[in-house]
Amino acid sequence: MRRFGSVIGVRPEKLAYYKHLHANPWPEVNAMITKCNIRNFTIYYHDGLLFSYLEYIGDDYETDQKMMAQDSATRRWWAETAPCQLPLPGAGEGGWMEMEPLYHLD
Template sequence: MLAALKRAHIGNYSIFLRDGLLFSYLEYSGSDYAADTEGIAADPVTRDWWALTGPCQQPLDTVAEGEWWAPAEEVFHLD
């Protein structure tokens, strides 16, 4: 699964847990995010992981129709 993420140009990836909510941060360095994430979804090890962890997750009430992860608006960045 980790290899699939790296092949998809994803790095500096962290997942945080607070009060039952998961929050993740990642940096994407590729040029075709949709294709790269399709590659992750096609990875058999990743699919097995999702089958195990999916039932433990619940999307926020405010996500759009068909959306699982809720994008967040960046409100501050120091470079």
């Protein structure tokens, strides 16, 4: 299993809508996340930042990510969430910046 943590900003005027979307996630998007071997996916909010955590249980992360990116429901979901997000300086495609893990205890 691989663990990932990422961070991105959120536009203050879009925060309520972003929270609404994630309080009512689309079932087909959740199903695709699961199909792509992602578990324990969580997004946290604090002071203008969104922090995500997920565990990847598959064998080919890049292939699973490509499959997710080709899914029409996921693409529509991203079209809703992307305008809410504010990429941080230096972030790559998608805007989320991967965080370096420093400590973990099971």
